[in-house]
Amino acid sequence: xxxxxxxxEFEFEAVELPDITVELPDIACCFCPQAEFNGKSDxxxxxxxxxxxxxxxxxxxxxxxxxxxxxTFQKRKVSASLMKMGMELxxxxxxxxxxxxxxxxxxxxxxxxTYAEVLHIKLPIQPNxxxxxxxxxxxxxxxxxxxxxxxxxxxxxxxxxxxxxxKDRLEYFYVKDRDLFFTPSMRSRMAYYILSRAPYEVRxxxxxxxxxxxxxxxxxxxxxxxxxxxxxxxxxxxxxPNERYLLYNEWAHPKSFYKMQPLDLIRKYxxxxxxxxxxxxxxxxxxxxxxxxxxxxCFIYGYTTQETSTWSKxxxxxxxxxxxxxxxxxxxxxxxxxLNSTCESSKVxxxxxxxxxxxxxxxxxxxxxxxxxxxxxxxxxxAIIVYRLAVFFSxxxxxxxxxxxxxxxxxxxxxxxxxxxxxxxxxxVVIMVLNILYxxxxxxxxxxxxxxxxxxxxxxxxxxxxxxxxxxxxxxCFYIAFAKGKVVGYPGQPVYLLGKYRNEECDPGGCLIExxxxxxxIMGGKAIWNNIQExxxxxxxxxxxxxxxxxxxxxxxxxxxxxxxLQPIGKLGLFYEYLEMVIQFGFVTLFVASFPLAPVxxxxxxxxxxxxxxxKIITQFRRMVPExxxxxxxxxxxxxxxxxxxxxxxxxxxAFTSDMIPRLVYYWSFSVYPYGDHSSHTMQGYINNTLSVFxxxxxxxxSRPLQTPYWFNNSTTYIxxxxxxxxxxxxxxxxxxxxx
Numbered sequence: 251x252x253x254x255x256x257x258x259e260f261e262f263e264a265v266e267l268p269d270i271t272v273e274l275p276d277i278a279c280c281f282c283p284q285a286e287f288n289g290k291s292d293x294x295x296x297x298x299x300x301x302x303x304x305x306x307x308x309x310x311x312x313x314x315x316x317x318x319x320x321x322t323f324q325k326r327k328v329s330a331s332l333m334k335m336g337m338e339l340x341x342x343x344x345x346x347x348x349x350x351x352x353x354x355x356x357x358x359x360x361x362x363x364t365y366a367e368v369l370h371i372k373l374p375i376q377p378n379x380x381x382x383x384x385x386x387x388x389x390x391x392x393x394x395x396x397x398x399x400x401x402x403x404x405x406x407x408x409x410x411x412x413x414x415x416x417k418d419r420l421e422y423f424y425v426k427d428r429d430l431f432f433t434p435s436m437r438s439r440m441a442y443y444i445l446s447r448a449p450y451e452v453r454x455x456x457x458x459x460x461x462x463x464x465x466x467x468x469x470x471x472x473x474x475x476x477x478x479x480x481x482x483x484x485x486x487x488x489x490x491p492n493e494r495y496l497l498y499n500e501w502a503h504p505k506s507f508y509k510m511q512p513l514d515l516i517r518k519y520x521x522x523x524x525x526x527x528x529x530x531x532x533x534x535x536x537x538x539x540x541x542x543x544x545x546x547x548c549f550i551y552g553y554t555t556q557e558t559s560t561w562s563k564x565x566x567x568x569x570x571x572x573x574x575x576x577x578x579x580x581x582x583x584x585x586x587x588x589l590n591s592t593c594e595s596s597k598v599x600x601x602x603x604x605x606x607x608x609x610x611x612x613x614x615x616x617x618x619x620x621x622x623x624x625x626x627x628x629x630x631x632x633a634i635i636v637y638r639l640a641v642f643f644s645x646x647x648x649x650x651x652x653x654x655x656x657x658x659x660x661x662x663x664x665x666x667x668x669x670x671x672x673x674x675x676x677x678x679v680v681i682m683v684l685n686i687l688y689x690x691x692x693x694x695x696x697x698x699x700x701x702x703x704x705x706x707x708x709x710x711x712x713x714x715x716x717x718x719x720x721x722x723x724x725x726x727c728f729y730i731a732f733a734k735g736k737v738v739g740y741p742g743q744p745v746y747l748l749g750k751y752r753n754e755e756c757d758p759g760g761c762l763i764e765x766x767x768x769x770x771x772i773m774g775g776k777a778i779w780n781n782i783q784e785x786x787x788x789x790x791x792x793x794x795x796x797x798x799x800x801x802x803x804x805x806x807x808x809x810x811x812x813x814x815x816l817q818p819i820g821k822l823g824l825f826y827e828y829l830e831m832v833i834q835f836g837f838v839t840l841f842v843a844s845f846p847l848a849p850v851x852x853x854x855x856x857x858x859x860x861x862x863x864x865x866k867i868i869t870q871f872r873r874m875v876p877e878x879x880x881x882x883x884x885x886x887x888x889x890x891x892x893x894x895x896x897x898x899x900x901x902x903x904x905a906f907t908s909d910m911i912p913r914l915v916y917y918w919s920f921s922v923y924p925y926g927d928h929s930s931h932t933m934q935g936y937i938n939n940t941l942s943v944f945x946x947x948x949x950x951x952x953s954r955p956l957q958t959p960y961w962f963n964n965s966t967t968y969i970x971x972x973x974x975x976x977x978x979x980x981x982x983x984x985x986x987x988x989x990x
Contacts, residue, residue, distance in 0.1 A: 291806045292485040294476055296340045296354060302429070305441040306810045307353040307461070308472040321469045324450045328464065329353070331448040336361040337441075345805050350471070352810050355441055362432050365440040366415040373431070374410030374424040399500040399512045407514045434491075435521050435876035438475035442875045445473065474872040477813055478519075481869050493519045494868060502864035507857065511864075520867070521876025527824050528860065530882055531831065535856040541838070542853040545846035627688075627721045630680055634726060638673045638754055669754075670764040674771035677726050681772070682779060688718040708825065709884040715825075716888055719833055723772065727841055730765045731899075731907050762908060765844040773837055773848065777855050780830055785862055788817045788870040816872045823874065827863060828885050831856075835889060839896035843903040912940065 294303055309325060312318030329339055337355055344350035357365075366373065410424060425431050432440075449459040464470050479485035481498040497515060500506055511532050517525030692714040701707040734754060795815050820826075838852045867874070904910055916936050 290487065290808075291812070292479050292487050292490060292809055294478060294487070294490060294809060296338075296356060297342075301338060301340075301356040301358075302434075302437070303354045303476055303810065304357050304434075304437040305355040305445065305473065305475055306813070307355065307445075307470050308814055309351055309353070309470050311349045311351065321467075324464060324469050327450045328448050328461065331450065332444065335444055335448070336364075337444065342808070342810070344811055345807055346811065350814075352808075352814070354810065355445075357437055357441055357444075359428055362437065362440060363415070363417045363420065365443060366432065366436070367417050369440065369443060370414040371436060371440075372412040373415045374412050375422060376411055376424050378409035378411055397508060398510050399506075399515075403496055404500055404512050404515055407518070433518060434475070434478065435519060438873075439521065439876045439878075441475070442473075472814055472818065472872075474813060474818070475875060476809055477873045479809075480812070497864070498868050502861060502868045504861065507861050511860070520874060521878070523824065523877040523879035524867075524874065526879050526882060527827065528864070531827075531856065531860055531863075534831065534835070535853065535860065538838070538849050538853040538856065541842070541849035545842065545849045548846040549850075624717065624721050627684065627718070628725060630684065631725045631729060634673055634677050634680065635729065635754075637676065638669050667763075667767075670767045671771070674768045675775075677768070678772050678775045681722050682775075684722055685719070688722065689715070692718060705883070708822075711822070711825070712828075712884040712888070715829060716832065719829065720836070723833055724836060724840065727765060727768055727772075730761055730768055731841065731844065731903055734761050734764070736906075762844045762903075765841060765907075769837060769841055769845045769848060773834070773851060776830075776833075781862065784866060785870075788866065791817055792870055813872050817870055819867070819871045819874045823877075828882065831859075832885055832888060832892070836892050836896075839893060840899045841903070842896075843900040843908070909940070 293299070295301060296303065312322055332339060332355065337357060340354045340356070342352050342354065344352065413423075415423065423431075445461040447459055448461065449457055450464065451458040461470060461473050465473060477494045479487075479490050479492050479494050481494050481502075484492050484495050493515060497512065497519060500509065501512055501516070511528055513525055513529050513532075516528055692711060695714060696707060696711045699710060701710050792815065834852055834855070838848045842848050913933065913936065917931050917933055
């Protein structure tokens with residue numbers, strides 16, 4: 251990824267970095283002063299114990315080859331540039347690997363003041379003396395205080411009136427202690443701002459700058475701010491605030507899963523961007539609670555009433571559903587079947603649905619590439635559909651004989667169900683494989699477009715990745731919800747896909763059970779896969795790295811080297827965390843009418859997700875560079891768009907995929923006079939009302955079954971097919987192919 255200018259709280263024009271007058275050694279004869287480690291494992295300071303470490307650069311001693319000489323020159327030039335800007339440097343050799351050197355960066359007071367003004371950092375003027383209105387629910391504090399982090403450990407943050415810092419008006423700001431006026435996260439942010447703009451090479455009119463470029467080129471192995479202590483042990487250093495330890499114990503530790511998040515401390519330690527993410531994730535999870543309650547209620551109601559449902563009783567009754575012979579669902583290999591063989595799937599139906607020119611060329615090429623890959627995704631969906639059609643024939647002919655020894659499960663395992671489950675698993679595997687490819691393609695396209703700022707870069711990448719993921723994850727679900735079983739024709743004249751495969755039909759119970767299966771497999775598999783990627787892999791990498799770099803027990807590992815042994819957070823930071831939650835939001839909202847338990851599963855997942863993400867960034871990853879943020883960026887309009895689409899999606903599922911409306915119409919109109927024979931509104935007879943009669947003499951030679959089941963009466967002339975059809979004369983519930 252190329253180097254891009256970072257956008258701060260405000261957009262700036264190109265700013266010439268101010269120079270701080272210092273006595274600068276000749277870069278040809280110096281790197282930066284080296285010092286022996288003072289033996290304090292949790293020290294956050296230079297060896298003098300006074301100057302705080304604001305950032306760390308890591309590099310490896312080079313052999314004196316031509317390419318290594320160039321890298322050495324670039325490192326010396328960066329060191330000289332940093333010192334010219336007033337930064338103070340100190341190098342220390344690794345305790346565990348003699349080849350590694352750590353360059354510790356310190357920002358003196360004058361440099362901090364200069365760049366605080368450049369970045370318009372808001373700093374306190376005086377404490378807030380305005381009284382706050384007491385909550386009417388204060389009487390519950392004796393109960394609610396147990397759900398908040400301990401105030402003995404994490405004191406309530408003092409509120410201040412703040413203003414953008416101005417160096418010339420320093421006397422107006424609330425400076426009690428110069429060492430504490432700028433928080434460690436502010437210092438790290440300003441240090442990274444300078445590092446990302448430090449020049450290291452000039453060739454003609456081209457000026458190369460920024461540590462990011464050097465990291466990509468392998469000149470530096472790592473660049474990161476320091477954690478303030480070990481996560482599971484309090485630091486013995488008096489100057490250490492132990493914020494990492496407090497966050498672990500009161501936020502990331504499993505024992506604190508029921509507590510509210512310490513958002514102020516998260517923001518203070520990691521910066522506003524991380525704080526906003528966890529605040530948003532907590533709010534989203536809290537809002538899922540209401541949807542989960544409603545969805546769970548719908549599921550429980552449907553489960554408890556399925557045995558008393560008139561529809562289910564008629565389907566399962568041997569005298570009603572057992573005497574209704576249904577049309578084969580595929581050509582030749584499939585045979586006749588009784589309606590009561592779908593007894594279990596019909597019960598699911600009773601569950602209540604829950605309601606510049608060069609830039610233009612680059613962007614145009616990027617859009618074309620995006621469309622090409624979206625078409626490729628759709629092609630993979632078509633391939634899955636072809637698989638479903640092909641294996642359905644096989645399951646239809648072999649399943650009954652293969653399950654003779656599994657009699658207790660035979661009624662639950664139908665050809666339709668087996669096809670749905672296997673297709674869902676294959677679809678999930680394809681989705682995961684394609685995700686890896688699409689991620690690289692999206693990053694390549696965004697790099698090719700050359701966005702001006704980091705925010706522009708993230709917004710562009712966000713849109714592309716979401717489009718890829720949207721089509722990848724949801725296309726198969728949309729197919730099952732709105733397309734499957736809608737264009738099948740009838741036995742005398744079926745519709746074929748690609749001229750070969752007869753379009754698949756839904757069970758008499760509808761396609762909702764298959765949609766539920768698809769959602770369950772994808773949501774469950776995705777949650778397991780994400781936890782393996784985000785938790786297990788970093789933990790194993792850290793374990794292996796520590797094992798490979800282990801040293802004798804008598805050696806003390808310094809703080810900067812302990813952090814180097816952790817995993818880097820990655821260039822995109824929280825991008826994948828947001829993407830994961832937005833895709834989940836789509837599953838929860840777009841298809842909730844089919845799967846009311848989706849909010850429940852999402853709620854349970856997110857309760858773990860918050861703590862897992864917290865545990866991960868505190869224990870397994872290096873400290874992230876603090877960043878400013880005002881909102882969640884491009885994800886906000888995406889969430890709004892998904893929410894609007896969800897309204898239409900669920901309305902169409904209820905109207906066209908479920909049979910809620912046909913059942914209501916039958917109950918209120920066709921079950922009583924003049925259309926029905928019943929004296930009062932009832933669902934009795936609904937099963938026959940939804941089936942059409944077909945004369946088996948009208949089977950084409952291509953579709954006629956080769957075999958018939960043992961119970962089939964050869965004198966039978968008419969069979970039933972799902973859905974309401976009409977013959978050539980316009981009579982409803984009959985099908986005729988006369989004249990075809």
